[in-house]
Amino acid sequence: MKKKIGFWKRNALSIVFLVLMVFSLTGQIYTGWNDHNDFLKSYGKPELDMSAYLASGHFLQATFENWESEFFQMALFVILTIYLKQEGSSESRPMEDPPRDKDGECIPLEDSPGPVKKGGFALKLYKHSLSIVLTLLFLLSFGLHWYGSFLDYNEQQLLDGLPPTTAIAYLGHSKFWFESFQNWQSEFLSIFAIIFLSIYLREAGSSQSKKVNAPHAETGE
Known part of the structure; x- marks a missing residue:
């Protein structure tokens, strides 16, 4: 009889990153609130309370310009890895990997997700659900960044x-696009770094690395 795996072990990676995100966001909110109030005091304006700060352009712009770039690079990475490969990278499908049998992937199994068993339109959406949701999150973040940056700019004006x-x-306005491009370039650089460095470097035990004894030309995890 198989030993039941506990909730923490089954979800440890996502839980740790979610906790780190909440910790970092809390730190951003607190320090950003103090920073913006210092800015307002320099103009002789009254300080904002926390609830007012969370609706301010300063907070919205700072938060969503980063989320925008994250979801943008993830959506592109998911889509481009369908069509493009990088020899030797753990982030690429193997060079000799044939095109996936898309019809075969959609044959329902006993424990397949609901949309696969249902078929039809639900299956058509589910087949591309990852890229669709990441793209929608990018567009939502882009819109909130635009709105927050607009409020912040007009406040300064x-x-x-x-x-x-x-x-x-x-x-x-160049200010808005400067905020976007400065984040996009850093995200694309980080993706390039993991794609390229995983050709030559290893991290034993990580799913993002090839096996330590794998040749540099071996492609895929």
Whole structure:
């Protein structure tokens, strides 16, 4: 009889990263709140309470410009690894790997997910659900970054006695795109680094690394 695996062991990786995310977000909120209030005091303006800060452009812009870049690079990575390969990388499908049998993948098994058993439109969506959800999360984060950055920009304009802009006009502003591009480039660099470095370097026991004794040309985990 198989020993039942506990909840923590089954979900340890996602739990640890979720806890780290909550810890980091809490730190960001607290330090960002203090930083923004210091900024307002320098203009002789009243400080914001925490609830007001969480609705401010300063918080929304800082949070969602980062989420936007994360979901953008993940969506692209998921989609591009369908079609592109990198010899020797643990992040690539093997070079000799033939195209997947898409019809064969959709044959329901006893423990297959519900949409596979149901078939039809539900299955069509489920086959691409990962890239669809990551793309939607990117678009949502992009919109919230745009809105937050717009609020933050107009706050600065009003404090400086300058006219505010409209949300549509701000979509073409260099400040907004500077915030996006500075995050996108770092995400693409990190993906390049793991793709390329995993050709030559190893980490024993990690699913992101090839076996320590694997030749550099071996492609895939």
